[in-house]
Amino acid sequence: MAVTGTLFAQPANIAVSMTELKFSKHSEQSGIKSAFLAFLSDSCVMYNEGKLVKGKPLYQNRPDEEKNILKWYPDYIVAPEDGNLALSTGNYLLTSKKDGSKVSEGRFYTIWKKEGTEYKVVFDTGGETNDKYSGPGQDELITSPVSGRSFTKSEFDDFYNTFEEELLAGKLSRNLLPNDFIFVTNNLNNSTFGKAGTEVWKFRNVTKIEKLGSFFCSSGKLAAVVGKLTTMKEPKPKLCFTVFSVQGEYWVLNTFAITD
CATH class of the missing domain: 3.10.450.50 (Nuclear Transport Factor 2; Chain: A,)
Structure with a gap:
């Protein structure tokens, strides 16, 4: 589910938003492991037990069978037009695949990097907050000027x-x-x-x-x-x-x- 270079014809904040939503859709339809392996950069790092570790192996080592469904959408983006990095943050919702009950809800934070004709994730984290998941398009997407x-x-x-x-x-x-x-x-x-x-x-x-x-x-x-x-x-x-x-x-x- 590659993000093609046509995105770069869009303003940076739109390109990042579209990529983030495709990432989430991939997760919802094909599973968390598949989505993260598709969108993470080989250079991606993540915070794990007090240190930064390579991100892809964390997902390569996950079981193929998914117990939960993870979806999210951005509500705040910072993306310089003349740069190669961008921040995307927003609300996520993790639910049980078995009965649809809520497992976790909060905010994610992602750093995206242009790599060739694609945006790839070079850092990703998140945690539970009082933010509420209302669904894509329901909350205003704020783009901070740079x-x-x-x-x-x-x-x-x-x-x-x-x-x-x-x-x-x-x-x-x-x-x-x-x-x-x-x-x-x-x-x-x-x-x-x-x-x-x-x-x-x-x-x-x-x-x-x-x-x-x-x-x-x-x-x-x-x-x-x-x-x-x-x-x-x-x-x-x-x-x-x-x-x-x-x-x-x-x-x-x-x-x-x-x-x-």
Whole structure:
């Protein structure tokens, strides 16, 4: 179920949205294992037990018999027109194949990369939240604008190090957040500045983040960082996933998610 190069004639956010929906349809019709093996890049990594591991082997080693049905749709996309990476996030629903009962519901996060004539998944994760699955086309698809200067990887790393220092001190600048952003902690979507600020304040002096990996767009206008977060109250590591894009002369925080 390949995604052909004709998608690249579309705006990047539309191409990513169409690819995401085809990915979900493949999962619903042919099974989770088949879909992920078809859409994951050979270079895909995933968070597993506190570290990043290769993604494809996780699915190659799954049983062929599926017990559940997984479907999803995007509701928020960040995709620079002049870059090779994009973020897609939205709502998923996992149900029992036997009786249709709900097994899990929440939010997924995917980094897509252009590889030849296809978009492929280079990172994917998710977790239960208070987001509700209503079905494709029922929720508004928000596409966050990306425009402005290009940054080097070194410039982004300097920015991120400062961001992390402030985060661990319980600080979150209002200027860092665009009008649309996703901020998920403790299985709750806290996507208002007031709620996000309250959550970050809880991090001060008790939190540690170990950086595990990162992704940097060829245009220098989008970046994602995957880390392992621990706190004194919750010593068991959790995934900390952040995505940033450029608006004008500055980086903004599009997505912040802490999940198991």
